[in-house]
Amino acid sequence: MDVTLSVQRHNPDANPATWWQDYTVTVPDHATVLDALLAVRDEQDESLTVRCSCRSHICGSCVMRIDGRSALGCKTKVAEALRRGGAEGRVRVQPAGNMAVLKDLAVDLEGFFGKVRAVQPWLQPVGPEPEREYLVPNEAMLRVRDAMACILCGACVSACNSLEVDDRFLGPAALAKAWRFTEDPRDGHDRDRLEFLSSVPGGIWDCTHCFACVEVCPKDVKPMERIIELRRRAMDAGFTDNNGARHSQAFRDTIAHSGWLDETKVAVRSVRGPDELLDWVGVGARSFLRGKVPLRHKAIPGALRVTAIVSAAERTAAGSARGGAAAGAAPHGAPGHGPGSGGGSGA
Amino acid sequence: MAVTTHDVLVVGAGLAGMRAALAAQARGSDVAIVTKVYPVRSHSNAAQGGINAALNPEDSWESHAYDTVKGSDYLGDQDAIEVLAREAPAAIVELERMGVVFSRDEHGRLGSRNFGGASHARTYFVGDFTGQAILHVLYEQLVRSGIRTYNEFFCTQLLRDGGGTVSGVVALDIRTGEVHQFLARAVILCTGGIGRVFEPSTNALICTGDGDALAYRAGAPLMDMEMVQFHPTTLQSNGALISESARGEGGHLVNRLGERFMAKSAPNAMELASRDVVSRAAQIEINEGRGVDGCVLLDVRHLGAARILERLPQIRELALEFAGADMITDPVPVLPGMHYQMGGIRTDIRGATPVPGLFAAGECACVSVHGGNRLGANSLLETVVFGRRAGEAAAEFASGRPVPGFSESPREDEERRLRALVQRDGTGRTAALRLEMGRTMTSRVGVFRDGAGLAEAEAALRSLRERAGAVAIGDKGRLFNQALVAALELDYMLDLAQCVVAGAIARTESRGAHTRLDHPKRDDAHWLRHTLCYAAEGGPRVDTAPVAITRWEPKERRY
Numbered sequence A: 001m002d003v004t005l006s007v008q009r010h011n012p013d014a015n016p017a018t019w020w021q022d023y024t025v026t027v028p029d030h031a032t033v034l035d036a037l038l039a040v041r042d043e044q045d046e047s048l049t050v051r052c053s054c055r056s057h058i059c060g061s062c063v064m065r066i067d068g069r070s071a072l073g074c075k076t077k078v079a080e081a082l083r084r085g086g087a088e089g090r091v092r093v094q095p096a097g098n099m100a101v102l103k104d105l106a107v108d109l110e111g112f113f114g115k116v117r118a119v120q121p122w123l124q125p126v127g128p129e130p131e132r133e134y135l136v137p138n139e140a141m142l143r144v145r146d147a148m149a150c151i152l153c154g155a156c157v158s159a160c161n162s163l164e165v166d167d168r169f170l171g172p173a174a175l176a177k178a179w180r181f182t183e184d185p186r187d188g189h190d191r192d193r194l195e196f197l198s199s200v201p202g203g204i205w206d207c208t209h210c211f212a213c214v215e216v217c218p219k220d221v222k223p224m225e226r227i228i229e230l231r232r233r234a235m236d237a238g239f240t241d242n243n244g245a246r247h248s249q250a251f252r253d254t255i256a257h258s259g260w261l262d263e264t265k266v267a268v269r270s271v272r273g274p275d276e277l278l279d280w281v282g283v284g285a286r287s288f289l290r291g292k293v294p295l296r297h298k299a300i301p302g303a304l305r306v307t308a309i310v311s312a313a314e315r316t317a318a319g320s321a322r323g324g325a326a327a328g329a330a331p332h333g334a335p336g337h338g339p340g341s342g343g344g345s346g347a
Numbered sequence B: 001m002a003v004t005t006h007d008v009l010v011v012g013a014g015l016a017g018m019r020a021a022l023a024a025q026a027r028g029s030d031v032a033i034v035t036k037v038y039p040v041r042s043h044s045n046a047a048q049g050g051i052n053a054a055l056n057p058e059d060s061w062e063s064h065a066y067d068t069v070k071g072s073d074y075l076g077d078q079d080a081i082e083v084l085a086r087e088a089p090a091a092i093v094e095l096e097r098m099g100v101v102f103s104r105d106e107h108g109r110l111g112s113r114n115f116g117g118a119s120h121a122r123t124y125f126v127g128d129f130t131g132q133a134i135l136h137v138l139y140e141q142l143v144r145s146g147i148r149t150y151n152e153f154f155c156t157q158l159l160r161d162g163g164g165t166v167s168g169v170v171a172l173d174i175r176t177g178e179v180h181q182f183l184a185r186a187v188i189l190c191t192g193g194i195g196r197v198f199e200p201s202t203n204a205l206i207c208t209g210d211g212d213a214l215a216y217r218a219g220a221p222l223m224d225m226e227m228v229q230f231h232p233t234t235l236q237s238n239g240a241l242i243s244e245s246a247r248g249e250g251g252h253l254v255n256r257l258g259e260r261f262m263a264k265s266a267p268n269a270m271e272l273a274s275r276d277v278v279s280r281a282a283q284i285e286i287n288e289g290r291g292v293d294g295c296v297l298l299d300v301r302h303l304g305a306a307r308i309l310e311r312l313p314q315i316r317e318l319a320l321e322f323a324g325a326d327m328i329t330d331p332v333p334v335l336p337g338m339h340y341q342m343g344g345i346r347t348d349i350r351g352a353t354p355v356p357g358l359f360a361a362g363e364c365a366c367v368s369v370h371g372g373n374r375l376g377a378n379s380l381l382e383t384v385v386f387g388r389r390a391g392e393a394a395a396e397f398a399s400g401r402p403v404p405g406f407s408e409s410p411r412e413d414e415e416r417r418l419r420a421l422v423q424r425d426g427t428g429r430t431a432a433l434r435l436e437m438g439r440t441m442t443s444r445v446g447v448f449r450d451g452a453g454l455a456e457a458e459a460a461l462r463s464l465r466e467r468a469g470a471v472a473i474g475d476k477g478r479l480f481n482q483a484l485v486a487a488l489e490l491d492y493m494l495d496l497a498q499c500v501v502a503g504a505i506a507r508t509e510s511r512g513a514h515t516r517l518d519h520p521k522r523d524d525a526h527w528l529r530h531t532l533c534y535a536a537e538g539g540p541r542v543d544t545a546p547v548a549i550t551r552w553e554p555k556e557r558r559y
């Protein structure tokens, strides 16, 4: 099968700009994009740089963007990329996103590994060491194992929307790693970990739930779901004195109260207090001028039905949550007269 | 940072390297690691099956040791094997306490599985990604330790002082193209396997045996290099491994006629006989026309979907992807492929090589615990047991020795050499020569060997050496010059290929993984000995050394 690879290249030593270069190679039908790139490197252009080693998606070296999508080159079949991609017979290859390009497809990983180090990624047991191994149920190990499947490839980081706007965000890979320790029954520091993760700039509250990390992860680690769990556990553990937790609570409260989002209230309640609010005056003013700060917030018709749905959802969640004490009973309980009588359900 | 000094310098950050570094630090050394890839990219990742230890009360270290001795076809050094088996239980428990998420039994204790060549279920595992799970946990411990790691530094030379003691390394910073000099009181090589010498191989692209070649060039002997393991179940399309756990869980090997052919050569152990035995049997089926398109079939369908999904998820994924076969509904075509190098840099049971100041551990070393044939799940064990020992011994050696003297010239010389290499007007491509070498080795120095084929291989390697000496480097830049690295690796691999062939020519018997059709019997009278290759003018000089026997006298092997 013939394929043309359009590769985004860069070699700062020779040329400050990036350029696109096309290569056409013949590869077997089962070839991956990495196989095709290696065929180019071996047969046509030895100066093409691509990190790789295992060729079987276990070492995490070959993350790149293939037709815009973050993926491992060795896990993406050429045939599949051709089917998905728009242009005939052509696959577009670019370096991973959210990391600086060093040369061609090799990006700078120092920041990536720095963030992994920042979550203190090692087991921290407390109490006396057992004589032999720790006794833990297999189910608990299997749960942790799903996150241990992470190969630190950085595909999720490459795709993360939040990192695009704020590179302080610890990011999906480091947070999935952090989750692994809060979840490990042998670790004795989950409270400290949760406190750190919910208060550090760029912690668990900076994820925008865009789902990109879940979609691109080659090992099905589902980083976003781990982050959501970390948030819930942090709030359960009482780490609510931070903007993320306040935001989350205010968000819930205004919905339960009026059936829709009261953005002004959420903004005000998300910050620590009046002095921090001052920091946001500029943003507030600009938002106001663009008509994004409604001065009057009215309950939607059927708001009480929304309130009931929120309460029901919380009762279910409280029943299944680890350690109970999930977000308390709805403070704005619905008075006697049944679900709203108005038009659209609004929910 | 053109020159740095440490007490102990470890080359390689796989399991052996990280374990060695942690041990040396625990003994008070200032340690650093130089590695050509980030630690978590190391090839230890690929180990699917597990790691051995006699931890169950009904098992014993003696039984583990005996299985290993027998598996080695009596070429393993029994003093080293005793150490391996005795220290295994503590090593596994230590890994567990560091955080490895080993599978458990119904009481929450470590749970084990069956593996080839073993008389008990003593293989501990994490699903089917045991190597990755352990590698990442050792990396966690490395982060915790604060040990300095020089990532993406390619070691090109060992430095020696006037008295011949190793005093550091020279390494190319792949990112920038700068050459650095690292002074050290002791150096530990943990550079992994030599898979790329063969084509195909289950090994990753980085397994080029650099450390073996560095040690060889510094005067250390390479031992039993002819002992190359061919794994019976690899995929035809890309050489990927289907782990022994597929058979450990109960999978069958059948030929075109649907016969479980292992009944002929290993009626008791069947598919779980040791690897050399199974590979030979599979190769015979293929050679005698009872295969299916050059393969035999691995069949696990009778295990049922649930067990396959729980115990073999990654293996199933690999087979789906690269053989187009879903193990739940189809048998998978497999054939023997190069997998592991039993031989390597000769060390004693503390990891010391005969060259003072130089230590080695892991797949690049030859202690020898594997002898003529490694048992599955013994090599992860070797990396942690002997990695720790080498780290401790190196720390001790370092503490009794002053900081090596410094001279700028080795770094400058190396810089000049590499620049000249890049700029020369060459002909031919590194990758093409590498492929030619690999195919020659597989066809002439594979599962079955004979004198004529080995002589052909020897001649082919001479010609390759000549051409490799004039190859063009297609990248003239400094940054990330992977073409330069590949050419240096090829140069190393040609040394190793020559040693494999030299050992295979010398050993006129069949033992373990080494089968000479012209010398089909094991010959204890002459060859209960190790081969040693020393670097010499015009190719390796072969010598031999006795095997250490403590309590198990050689017997005929039956499975």
Ligand SMILES: Cc1cc2nc3c(=O)[nH]c(=O)nc-3n(C[C@H](O)[C@H](O)[C@H](O)COP(=O)(O)OP(=O)(O)OC[C@H]3O[C@@H](n4cnc5c(N)ncnc54)[C@H](O)[C@@H]3O)c2cc1C
Residues within 6 Å of the ligand: B011, B012, B013, B014, B015, B016, B017, B034, B035, B036, B037, B038, B039, B042, B043, B044, B045, B046, B047, B048, B049, B050, B051, B130, B131, B153, B154, B155, B156, B190, B191, B192, B193, B202, B203, B204, B206, B210, B211, B241, B243, B339, B340, B361, B362, B363, B364, B376, B377, B378, B379, B380, B381, B383
């Ligand atoms: C597919 C597969 C499956 C396997 N399954 C099992 C199993 O189930 N059980 C088992 O016990 N064993 C198994 N093995 C064998 C086992 O994985 C290896 O023998 C073992 O992991 C080797 O570890 P190591 O630390 O010696 O080397 P590696 O993990 O290969 O590490 C080598 C290190 O050396 C560095 N390096 C190399 N050259 C240089 C240089 N020039 N300069 C700087 N750094 C350098 C690399 O960067 C790397 O960090 C398997 C092997 C393969 C290929």
Ligand code: SF4
Residues within 6 Å of the ligand: A149, A150, A151, A152, A153, A154, A155, A156, A157, A172, A173, A176, A216, A217, A218, A219, A220, A221, A222, A223
């Ligand atoms: S979470 Fe998934 S995508 Fe992210 S680094 Fe780990 S394996 Fe890669």
Ligand code: SF4
Residues within 6 Å of the ligand: A156, A159, A160, A161, A162, A163, A171, A172, A206, A207, A208, A209, A210, A211, A212, A213, A214, A223, A224, A227
């Ligand atoms: S869900 Fe969160 S962590 Fe995942 S990619 Fe989106 S913003 Fe990043």
Ligand code: FES
Residues within 6 Å of the ligand: A034, A051, A052, A053, A054, A055, A056, A057, A058, A059, A060, A061, A062, A063, A072, A073, A074, A075
């Ligand atoms: S080459 Fe290892 S993940 Fe792609």
